[in-house]
Amino acid sequence: MPPRPDGPEEVTISGDDDVVRVRQLVRVYAQRAKLSLVDQTKLVTAASELARNTLVYGGGGTALVEEVDDGRRTGVRASFRDEGPGIPDLTLALADGWSSGKGLGLGLSGARRLVDHFELDTEVGRGTVVTVVKWKR
Structure with a gap:
């Protein structure tokens, strides 16, 4: 999925205001x-949860938002990266209904259900990258 010519935009996530900025940016890209x-709404909700997770659990990080085109369809990809502690129990973190209670209550599994593509790469001590895509129907 190559990025569209408009190019990606990156937001540093270091506070609550940045979570709001990510949400607004994702909405702009989704409308575009x-x-x-x-x-x-599904994409913005998932992005909000993932941005909050990046801040709360990863100690901050970045969000990269871009339009994508796979030759058949267009969509929006958002990637969230942190250099935090990583996720020690991925099975638990992805379990339906599991949430620490600090986010929107969706947890990773809820965010995963809201998008068309969900990819998670994590390693304890290295951090986490979560990438989501929502395709135009």
């Missing part, structure tokens, strides 16, 4: 990609 209102 002409996602339906329902799909915009």
Whole structure:
């Protein structure tokens, strides 16, 4: 999925205001990609949860948002990267209904259900990268 010519935008996540900025940026990209209102809301909700996780559990990090095109369809990709402690129990973290209670209550599994593509790379002591994509229908 190569980025579209508009190019990606990166936001540093180091406080609550940055979580809001990520949410707003994702909405702009979702509108630009002409996602339906329902799909915009799903993507923005997932991105908000992931940005909050980046801040709370990863100690801050970055979000990279871009339009993507796979030759058949267009969409929006958002990647969240931190250099925090990593996720020690990935099975638990991805379990349906599990949440630490500090985010929106969605947990990673909830965010995963809201998007079309969900990829998580984590290692204890190295940090976490979560990438999501929502495609235009």
